Amino acid sequence: MKQTLYFIPLVLLFTSSCKEKASTTEKPVNHNAEIKEQGRVIEFPNDTATLHFFQVEKIKLENLSAEFTAPAKVAATIIKSEENSSRNLVLFDNPDLTGNYTTFIQHQININQIANVNIKQKRINLERYKDLEHNGAATGKDVLEAQTDLAAEETNLQNEKAAIIEQEAKLKLAGFDPHTLLKAKAGNIWMICDIPESQINKMKMGSTCKVQFSSIPDESFSGKIEDFGNVVDNLTRMVKMRISLPNSNNRFKAGMFAVVSFGVSEGDLLSVPNTSIVTVQGKNYVFVQTSSTQFERREIISGQQINNRIIIFSGLHVGDKVITKGAMQLKGLSFGY
Numbered sequence: 001m002k003q004t005l006y007f008i009p010l011v012l013l014f015t016s017s018c019k020e021k022a023s024t025t026e027k028p029v030n031h032n033a034e035i036k037e038q039g040r041v042i043e044f045p046n047d048t049a050t051l052h053f054f055q056v057e058k059i060k061l062e063n064l065s066a067e068f069t070a071p072a073k074v075a076a077t078i079i080k081s082e083e084n085s086s087r088n089l090v091l092f093d094n095p096d097l098t099g100n101y102t103t104f105i106q107h108q109i110n111i112n113q114i115a116n117v118n119i120k121q122k123r124i125n126l127e128r129y130k131d132l133e134h135n136g137a138a139t140g141k142d143v144l145e146a147q148t149d150l151a152a153e154e155t156n157l158q159n160e161k162a163a164i165i166e167q168e169a170k171l172k173l174a175g176f177d178p179h180t181l182l183k184a185k186a187g188n189i190w191m192i193c194d195i196p197e198s199q200i201n202k203m204k205m206g207s208t209c210k211v212q213f214s215s216i217p218d219e220s221f222s223g224k225i226e227d228f229g230n231v232v233d234n235l236t237r238m239v240k241m242r243i244s245l246p247n248s249n250n251r252f253k254a255g256m257f258a259v260v261s262f263g264v265s266e267g268d269l270l271s272v273p274n275t276s277i278v279t280v281q282g283k284n285y286v287f288v289q290t291s292s293t294q295f296e297r298r299e300i301i302s303g304q305q306i307n308n309r310i311i312i313f314s315g316l317h318v319g320d321k322v323i324t325k326g327a328m329q330l331k332g333l334s335f336g337y
Contacts, residue, residue, distance in 0.1 A: 104181075190245075
């Protein structure tokens with residue numbers, strides 16, 4: 001009985017101690033706050049402990065920069081041709097592109113042959129028959145046949161020009177300019193990566209980028225942005241970007257994978273820490289301190305995240321004091337949960 005009498009106070013003391021300890025860990029938010037304008041405005045009593053719980057940041061315009069990374073692939077390597085010194089070989093990782101490029105070259109050869117040899121010769125023949133007819137050495141039939149031959153070659157030229165458009169379009173969709181391919185220098189590679197259309201205006205042709213290959217993880221290489229594709233993918237909203245890179249000692253092969261990194265400047269923009277934003281029913285909000293005891297809910301339109309900050313397009317102004325700690329507690333009071 002004595003043991004029981006001694007044990008009860010200990011239990012009570014331990015329970016009381018736990019309650020005191022638990023009470024000290026509760027979030028120091030005074031729930032006697034006055035909720036106004038359907039939760040848009042929250043007014044707290046002048047309670048120092050409660051008000052000091054919240055932390056704010058006065059937002060301003062600042063230049064934001066970030067590193068944008070994208071997966072890439074060596075789509076083509078350029079090597080010297082042993083058979084044709086006037087044109088280098090382009091080795092694609094995609095056999096279909098190789099076929100498109102080969103057909104494109106053949107059409108180019110045909111066009112040059114028809115335009116610069118065949119048609120010129122047919123025109124000379126036509127003028128010769130006209131002169132012979134004028135001097136009585138040829139008939140009107142001979143002139144008509146010469147005109148027909150010239151018309152046939154001109155038709156062939158138009159057919160070749162029409163046929164080359166299909167191959168040209170396929171190469172451009174893959175990120176390659178066919179005429180640039182014809183002038184390709186040996187000892188280089190071309191990489192293709194997909195970037196969001198929203199990033200195009202932040203990257204410039206001729207800018208450098210860092211390339212890290214999956215097969216050579218301990219080294220990084222410097223590439224150059226050469227061009228952007230002409231088509232935005234309807235589903236992914238991505239645009240193809242072509243990057244050139246010197247291929248010393250033929251280390252890089254068509255089909256190799258890599259990651260490309262770019263330094264991207266976002267310009268002078270408003271931004272808040274990601275801890276400031278709360279989302280309710282698909283809409284984003286922040287809370288702004290409008291006086292020493294009052295907080296106001298603001299709906300915002302936000303952009304992309306850069307490091308731990310999120311760009312704000314509307315809903316805030318320079319100088320607003322945005323809550324950076326305690327936004328979740330204010331969310332509960334503002335929306336009633």
